[in-house]
Amino acid sequence: MSRSTDEAHLPGLRQPVAANDGLDAPFWEGTKDHELKVQQCDDCGTHQWGPEWMCHSCNSLAVSWVTIEPVGEIYSWQRPHHPVHSALSDRGPYIIVLIELPHASGIRMVGNLLGDPMQTIEIGAPVSAVFEDRQGDPNFTLVQWEIAD
Amino acid sequence: MTDEYTLKGKVAVVGVGETTYFKHGQSPDPEFVLVLKAILAACEDAGLDPKEIDGFCSYSNDRNDPPRIANALGIPELRYSNMQWTSGGGGAAGAVQNAAAAIVSGSANAVVAYRGLAQGQFGRFGRSGGSRPISGPAAYTLPYGMMSAAQMYAMRTTRFMHEYGVGRSAMRAIAMACYHHAQNNPRAVMQGRTLDEETYDASRWITEPYRLFDCCLENDGAAAIIVTRTDRARDLAKNPVVILGAQQSGGHRSGATAENMTDYVTSSFKPAVKHLYQQAGVTPSDIDVVQSYENFTGGVVMSLIEHGLCTYENADEVLTFDNLRADGGSLPLNTSGGNLAECYMHGLGLQIEAVRQLRGESPNQVPGAKVALANAGPMVPVASTALYGTEEALG
Numbered sequence: 001m002s003r004s005t006d007e008a009h010l011p012g013l014r015q016p017v018a019a020n021d022g023l024d025a026p027f028w029e030g031t032k033d034h035e036l037k038v039q040q041c042d043d044c045g046t047h048q049w050g051p052e053w054m055c056h057s058c059n060s061l062a063v064s065w066v067t068i069e070p071v072g073e074i075y076s077w078q079r080p081h082h083p084v085h086s087a088l089s090d091r092g093p094y095i096i097v098l099i100e101l102p103h104a105s106g107i108r109m110v111g112n113l114l115g116d117p118m119q120t121i122e123i124g125a126p127v128s129a130v131f132e133d134r135q136g137d138p139n140f141t142l143v144q145w146e147i148a149d
Numbered sequence: 150m151t152d153e154y155t156l157k158g159k160v161a162v163v164g165v166g167e168t169t170y171f172k173h174g175q176s177p178d179p180e181f182v183l184v185l186k187a188i189l190a191a192c193e194d195a196g197l198d199p200k201e202i203d204g205f206c207s208y209s210n211d212r213n214d215p216p217r218i219a220n221a222l223g224i225p226e227l228r229y230s231n232m233q234w235t236s237g238g239g240g241a242a243g244a245v246q247n248a249a250a251a252i253v254s255g256s257a258n259a260v261v262a263y264r265g266l267a268q269g270q271f272g273r274f275g276r277s278g279g280s281r282p283i284s285g286p287a288a289y290t291l292p293y294g295m296m297s298a299a300q301m302y303a304m305r306t307t308r309f310m311h312e313y314g315v316g317r318s319a320m321r322a323i324a325m326a327c328y329h330h331a332q333n334n335p336r337a338v339m340q341g342r343t344l345d346e347e348t349y350d351a352s353r354w355i356t357e358p359y360r361l362f363d364c365c366l367e368n369d370g371a372a373a374i375i376v377t378r379t380d381r382a383r384d385l386a387k388n389p390v391v392i393l394g395a396q397q398s399g400g401h402r403s404g405a406t407a408e409n410m411t412d413y414v415t416s417s418f419k420p421a422v423k424h425l426y427q428q429a430g431v432t433p434s435d436i437d438v439v440q441s442y443e444n445f446t447g448g449v450v451m452s453l454i455e456h457g458l459c460t461y462e463n464a465d466e467v468l469t470f471d472n473l474r475a476d477g478g479s480l481p482l483n484t485s486g487g488n489l490a491e492c493y494m495h496g497l498g499l500q501i502e503a504v505r506q507l508r509g510e511s512p513n514q515v516p517g518a519k520v521a522l523a524n525a526g527p528m529v530p531v532a533s534t535a536l537y538g539t540e541e542a543l544g
Contacts, residue, residue: 050406
């Protein structure tokens with residue numbers, strides 16, 4: 001259903017670290033364990049991503065982190081060609097996808113679509129997560145996506 | 150029934166001005182000096198002593214703060230200052246709205262809305278860099294190579310085209326109309342550079358679905374708009390252009406991170422438009438000329454639909470080059486060249502062009518224009534939009 005890799009898709013970009021207010025630390029800890037964690041409201045059950053201190057639906061402050069199935073559908077996409085960062089100068093085109101997770105209140109997550117960078121992309125196509133383990137300070141894991149079998 | 154709690158007709162634009170517009174990084178002046186020069190130009194246009202300005206409004210976290218400007222200008226009383234928060238240039242009409250609100254409330258007598266940008270001094274929008282770790286919402290996108298403005302708004306256009314099956318030909322027509330209008334505008338950075346269908350189609354991808362000519366420029370310069378009470382405006386140099394209505398516009402969770410805004414396929418104008426037209430007492434068919442903020446052409450298509458100027462079904466048929474040109478088109482668009490071909494001054498130039506059209510001073514004048522729309526910042530968390538009119542339009 002999901003897999004992991006230690007091959008960096010876009011090496012050299014700024015690495016993520018948990019915010020110093022602690023809000024998203026469970027997400028980044030989860031990815032290192034190859035688990036996809038998002039927030040869910042204890043009171044009304046609404047999922048949310050990115051994280052907030054409050055449930056946007058019922059305004060409860062009782063919001064917990066839950067592990068969800070790391071699958072989804074392509075909601076939208078783009079294919080950058082113009083390198084906007086020096087680390088991308090010789091990279092060539094790559095694909096950014098917006099993934100909808102219908103089983104988690106329809107939240108959306110941004111990642112790269114792995115595989116042929118010039119592949120034809122179909123909105124609605126099912127995808128599964130690829131946890132990309134990276135060396136850094138500290139080490140971190142990105143959530144990438146590939147077309148599901 | 151008329152609600153007296155509106156801006157309509159109570160406030161007038163009396164002065165507009167800008168510096169020379171430069172390509173990014175080419176201003177010989179620091180950004181702060183550009184702002185001062187733009188304010189002086191607007192004062193001269195209005196026939197107003199700069200020392201009569203007593204209020205300042207800006208947006209997009211403009212670095213040139215009112216106390217410093219007031220100090221430089223030697224203004225005796227600084228009565229009002231205000232910042233509209235949003236991404237990019239979404240506050241261009243909002244800054245004018247805030248200025249007008251200050252006038253209506255009696256908080257100030259002459260307020261300037263301004264914006265200055267010197268990307269050579271402070272760094273380019275279209276270029277990212279660095280190696281420091283990143284945290285917070287940017288950490289959910291930047292490590293995946295999503296960091297520039299084009300990248301932040303491209304996927305909305307992809308989804309829009311997917312849902313409605315329109316947009317590509319309209320996007321090209323919008324770019325061509327902007328370049329067409331820039332040819333008559335001596336202020337336009339792209340005067341002398343024409344754009345035809347073949348050149349657009351052959352232009353490189355920045356990020357699919359945006360080609361080079363779908364993307365705004367990056368420029369150095371500054372612009373300023375001065376407003377005051379309409380009854381006082383009549384004593385100044387130019388015919389007053391009244392503000393018919395102005396609104397800021399953020400929808401449900403429009404500021405959600407990682408692309409989780411509830412309504413994704415939107416230019417962000419849906420909440421504002423009904424208030425705008427109600428306040429102004431006009432309908433889309435009353436609008437003679439449109440200035441619609443182009444960060445990216447795909448956002449303009451959605452903006453025009455959401456303002457009721459065409460529909461999801463007929464956008465490609467209505468938004469053609471022939472319809473969008475000032476010389477004979479039914480929906481004259483971005484008649485200065487706009488952000489694509491005049492200058493990207495975070496959209497304040499589009500507000501100025503709306504004023505010039507209603508004064509009869511546009512380089513691409515729409516004959517007899519009485520009502521002009523000028524919006525700002527499609528697809529950003531909070532956009533803004535304004536309607537201007539001649540005094541005749543007040544009826």
